[in-house]
Amino acid sequence: MTTQTVIGRETAVKPVPGGFFSGHRGRLLRENLTAYLFLAPALSIIFTFGIFPILFAGYVSLYKWRIKQNEWRGLTNYINAMGDIAYVVFFIIALALAAIGIVAAIKAGKKARAKSLPVYAPLLSIIPGAVITYGLVQILLRAITFFAWESAIEAGEAARLGNVGLGLLAILIGVALSLGAQQAQQTLAAADGPRILPNFTVAAVTVLISLGAAFLLSRFAYNELQASERYGLAVVRIRYLSGALLILAVGYAIWQWASKQQSNLKLALGIVSATVFIAGGVWLATIWPVVSMDSDADFYQSLSVTIWYSLGTVPVQLAVSMILAYMLFQNIKAKGLFRVVFFIPYIAPAVATAGIFQAMFSLRDASLGNRLLGALGGESVRWLQEPDTAIAALGQTFGIDSLANVTLGPSLALAVVILYNIWVYVGYDTVIFLAGLGNIPFTLYEAGKIDGANRWQLFRHITLPLLSPTTYFLSVISVIGTFKAFNHIYVLRTPAAQGTIDAASVHFFVTFQRAARFGYATSMAIMLFIIILILYLVQNRIAARSVHYG
């Protein structure tokens, strides 16, 4: 120990003069190098199998790709799945990309002004930005086409190959140029301005990439539309759909504006915006069957299954687990035991527990579900093999004929899946809620009791609002979970259910594995990714208003 200390002190006192890693700068460099050495394996795995696949999925989705890469199809896969709605979606995405670029440009301008530079100064950074963007695109293209099929490359079917060397060279030149640009910008600065200037290269790269992507996407979509066999029809549909979306957007804008007004005007404007919303919604609902024609019905079915699945599971699951957690949080004996028991369905392997539900809800007369129905006075139903809606099927067994034609709602098969999902996740949610309840300061309850609040009031005005971060977290996790749901659905699905329990992930998987339509399946997966991204942003926005932290 002591000798080591002495050695350590000696090196500290007498640093090797002129060494590469000595001095403050050298130490910094060494720390950086060690850190990246530590990170290298994990980062390479995460980038290769976690992030790069998304870009690669974009590439695959542009091809007809059946096990092996076939011919280039452009955006056709997307249009086949979504129908002519796709054009509107592309337009909105291109708009969003352009908005990102413009916002970045405006931010750079503002930053320049804050540093007492002329607003146009960041424009100079476009030159290094363009060079670096070129380099990045080259490297990315090479990485993507590295995984393309050799035969496809030879046949000229794979898109342009990138060049890593050229890319790296471009990035090096770009970095050098950016330093030059920084120097040049400094000469533009006012004499009394700050010495250290910001570097606008990153902003320039962002602007170039997002604007370029927006341009490419809209050009692709436009070409696709021009070449479409149903050009005239598509234009009419696009017009209708954008009209409906515009109305909804106007309604939202009025509502936003209303929330900033005084109370009377707010009310009036609120009514106006509600009316506009309803009108837009009704219009959208009436034109939907027309605009969504010529699309892949299975794709939309998988989405609607997912939505019913979410609607069926998340609220029930959260309500039940919140009640259970609230009860467990009271002075209850054997609290730990209850927690352990509630958690069992969650830890058990999903394939095995789904197997149990398969046996419990089989179409046999002696299956548990049918015996239960029999005890209630109904006839046997086909449970997991029943594509009719749950309301209709159950109504029929109990002899309520008026319900027999209900087509709204999840199928009976999906209802079983929903039941399974609730059974599995209540335990997990209860544990999380219990942790959330434990974080609420006890003094608040005391204060409430002194003010004469009863048990319900305490729950309503203290527990519920202070638990909202937990509720929000769980609702995000659960909604995303329903989009991810795979194992149990894959076990429980039967051909007889006619795809009424195939939620998004399962449908894409089956398209990929059974039908071997790689390009088409990945294009659908990318659409799901975009939907989840939008949902996440919306959920975030709602949460910002209604979640109380602390």
Place this chain on the structure above:
Amino acid sequence: MAKITAPSTRQSIWQRINIPHILMYGVLILYALVSVFPFLFMLGTSLMTTGESTSRTSLIPYIPGIHENGYKLDTQSDITPCILYARDTFANDDGDLVTKNRFIVDIPQKALEIQQYSNYSRPIIESREEYFRLPFLTNYCAAWQLGKLGKFMWNSIRITIISVTGTVIFATLAAYAFARMKFAGKDLLFAILLSTLMIPGIVQTLPNVILVTRIGEIFGSNGWFAQHMGFSFCASKNCWINNWPALTIPFMAPAISIFLLRQHFQSIPEELWDAARIDGAGHLRFLIQVVLPISKSALFVILLFAFIGAWNELAWPLLVTAGSETWRPIAVGLQAFFSEEGRIPELQMAGSMIAILPVLILYAITQRTFIEGLSQSGLKG
């Protein structure tokens, strides 16, 4: 005296009997029953015969001596021993007769005839001298043999071991760098890491199949690597598909494990690092000799994640082990067993029981760690 004390005790009894409390216990016990009921159903059904499981109106299987009326069993054929310890004389692979003491998991001939198991041929035995037998487990033996569940379970364990080894090395290094070191781009990289948690798995799974196929080909017997380096890592054309790399390497740096480890490493007091540095230790030495020994609980949680992942994961192994059983994990094996055996309830339930049991045992031993670890992740697809 008694007159004075009586009302006070009565009052205390009334105070103790709290109606809302009883109601709460009622609800909690009811839900506890809901939680375990399917497992009881599984246990009951797994011990039945085909006739019972498809037509019996009770959840409890036939037990000789208890159930005397109702469904009548042929005790000779239905409840046949299937695990035994015996001295067998049989022909081995070369055709020679051997005599051996051995444990046997066997499907009774009668059960084979009744249930018409498709792809199972009974080994021929010349003579047998039984030492002991385990009755009532016919279905378990059938599921074990027909579903090859033992093999698939062993595969899952192998996969867990490999991916845990990788995860512990890679995730620990990365988490340590995020927790303790200063470097350029740290916040950005960490944000990217966390954002990967939000990506729906299917978006990565589908293209990853193509990536992994191509990578496997590069290292395969006549791939790029073999052509340029003169040797290859495996004999087959593709080194990753139907092999352990595809099942483990992409999962060796799970973002959630890195995140949890980082949280744990950050809670280690700064003084320890100062002391270690004064003693002349570098980052790696500090990590191995100081940090890891005091992070056993966090490492155990990571092991748990890998175990649950290997035991549960279905979509990915379905895609990458489609061609061979050598590395097929239990979830895929069980799923295939469910769909192959024509949905015979008691076999299905026996198979489920076999797959659930190891997890339940592990859970019973370490329930606290299990609950706390898993509730940090929101794992399970």
